Amino acid sequence: MIFLGDNLINKQVKKSSIMETLFNPIKINNLDVPNRFAMAPMTRNKSPDGIPGQNVADYYERRAKGGVGLIITEGVEVSHPSSSGYPDVPGLKPQAHQGWKNVISQVHKYDSKIFCQLWHVGAIRKPGLPPEPKVPGFTPSGLVRKDKKVAYEMTADDIENMIEIYVRDIEIIKNLGFDGVELHGAHGYLIDQFFWEDTNQRIDGFGGNIQLRSSFASEIIKRARAKVGKDFCLAIRFSQWKQQDYEAKLAKNQDDLETLLKPLVDAGVDVIHASNRRFWEPEFEGSSLNLAGWTKKITGLPTITVGSVGLESDFIGFYQGEDEVKSAPIDDLVKRMDDKEFDMVAVGRALLSDPEWVNKVREGRYDEVIPFSKKHAENYY
Numbered sequence: 301m302i303f304l305g306d307n308l309i310n311k312q313v314k315k316s317s318i319m320e321t322l323f324n325p326i327k328i329n330n331l332d333v334p335n336r337f338a339m340a341p342m343t344r345n346k347s348p349d350g351i352p353g354q355n356v357a358d359y360y361e362r363r364a365k366g367g368v369g370l371i372i373t374e375g376v377e378v379s380h381p382s383s384s385g386y387p388d389v390p391g392l393k394p395q396a397h398q399g400w401k402n403v404i405s406q407v408h409k410y411d412s413k414i415f416c417q418l419w420h421v422g423a424i425r426k427p428g429l430p431p432e433p434k435v436p437g438f439t440p441s442g443l444v445r446k447d448k449k450v451a452y453e454m455t456a457d458d459i460e461n462m463i464e465i466y467v468r469d470i471e472i473i474k475n476l477g478f479d480g481v482e483l484h485g486a487h488g489y490l491i492d493q494f495f496w497e498d499t500n501q502r503i504d505g506f507g508g509n510i511q512l513r514s515s516f517a518s519e520i521i522k523r524a525r526a527k528v529g530k531d532f533c534l535a536i537r538f539s540q541w542k543q544q545d546y547e548a549k550l551a552k553n554q555d556d557l558e559t560l561l562k563p564l565v566d567a568g569v570d571v572i573h574a575s576n577r578r579f580w581e582p583e584f585e586g587s588s589l590n591l592a593g594w595t596k597k598i599t600g601l602p603t604i605t606v607g608s609v610g611l612e613s614d615f616i617g618f619y620q621g622e623d624e625v626k627s628a629p630i631d632d633l634v635k636r637m638d639d640k641e642f643d644m645v646a647v648g649r650a651l652l653s654d655p656e657w658v659n660k661v662r663e664g665r666y667d668e669v670i671p672f673s674k675k676h677a678e679n680y681y
């Protein structure tokens with residue numbers, strides 16, 4: 301067993317297998333990513349006025365230097381006053397551009413690639429928040445969960461306008477020099493509120509059945525693709541679980557999943573990031589494939605898995621006062637990568653406490669891994 305943080309391993313044997321599977325380069329669209337590790341997007345609330353400063357650039361540089369092949373930034377606000385739900389989240393206004401250019405050039409120094417995660421919180425926005433306290437949460441049906449109306453139901457014009465804002469932001473992201481964009485379509489935020497039947501009760505082209513609930517996301521991707529050209533990487537993250545309901549299922553079986561994802565593939569998405577809390581959990585009965593595994597099988601696209609890699613418990617504990625998490629084996633991950641179940645793996649908390657985590661795995665320095673603790677995470681090292 302490869303226990304990270306434990307030196308009782310057969311380093312020789314395991315190292316060669318790890319090198320072949322996890323440290324093989326991969327091409328996504330036209331982009332060469334040097335290995336299979338992505339940094340999972342993680343909100344850090346360190347960008348006052350939406351502007352990423354030198355501390356943000358240095359934080360991402362440490363992970364690039366630490367060997368991460370692809371950095372996915374923390375969620376970055378869509379340029380609409382309703383997209384904000386939390387303090388000090390970065391945005392894309394002109395004053396933020398130099399900060400992002402610094403982030404990108406510091407990451408590129410190490411040959412790592414970087415995607416910008418574009419995020420609108422939808423119904424999670426609470427009234428009274430900046431930047432415009434009177435602006436409510438914008439949502440497909442006003443719902444934050446089934447039967448719980450808390451926010452504003454977008455009109456057809458609002459939806460059209462929001463899609464165009466997303467597309468303009470994606471053009472900005474490309475012009476800043478990012479290698480790609482990841483639409484945050486997971487965890488119960490705006491795009492996911494369109495995907496999820498509990499929060500989307502529209503009867504127009506943006507709701508009604510699972511295929512139509514995919515239209516908001518696919519329309520953004522289709523129009524963005526037309527603007528940014530065929531070579532710019534477009535990714536989307538989605539999840540079955542929601543912060544509103546950990547047991548939620550967008551897709552109850554593989555047919556549902558195919559119906560949900562096909563419009564995104566047809567629209568021109570390059571890579572799909574399937575967010576799990578625990579990557580080893582099978583998604584549907586009768587197969588050990590996880591959500592990223594099914595997504596790859598159904599779409600034929602490269603996929604990214606995520607969820608408790610190198611750690612014993614999942615990230616919800618982070619929000620429930622769990623101060624420390626023990627390191628855990630990655631054998632199962634290596635095996636699934638060997639089996640080509642998915643193409644990349646995103647690592648979240650393990651990289652918060654240890655920016656060198658990827659290099660330590662590559663070099664077999666497992667006993668030097670710094671286990672995850674809230675203290676390390678909050679230090680913003």
Ligand SMILES: Cc1cc2nc3c(=O)[nH]c(=O)nc-3n(C[C@H](O)[C@H](O)[C@H](O)COP(=O)(O)O)c2cc1C
Binds near residue numbers: 341342343576646648
């Ligand atoms: C502090 C923190 C902030 C997060 N912020 C985001 C975010 O901005 N966007 C997102 O898609 N997921 C976010 N997540 C979820 C992570 O991307 C990831 O899916 C989750 O932590 C599971 O990976 P892990 O078990 O390796 O930590 C966040 C997680 C943490 C711990």
